Amino acid sequence: MRALKRQSIVPRIDGITRDLQRLRELSRHSLDEFSRRGDIFALAQFYLRQTLEGVFHIGSHILSRLPGGRATEYKEIARLLGEQNVVPITFAQQSLIPMAGYRTRLTHFYYEVGPQEILDILQKRLGEIEQFLDDVRDLLQDPTRLHLTIE
16 A cells, blocks of 8 residues: 655645635635735735645645556646545536646736636635545545555
């Protein structure tokens, strides 16, 4: 059995959890504030991108311990997390794959992403990241379901 490295996962869960709290605080701003105050918008972009990086780093680590789980692209990580039963396949298809695409947009096409779009994500989609974290925590509680251990 391959071992998941707790020190590769738990600190990232903690960081994502902190960033989600920051994003929830930022989501309380009005669209007008979001549009006028560049600092709010920039912080939201930063924390969202950092959160998504953490999600896919955790996903990549888990997949690297599973046969046939190596992935090099974010959408591939998302797809394989579902196919390897790390998360439900419908969640991978409906949430993680779009998250992967969004991470790419935030990194490479950030100039196309506007305040309304970011605010919508903060107000409507952060629960999907929480769901991912819950699935990872469940795996850490029972890694044997995927024939893994924890070190």
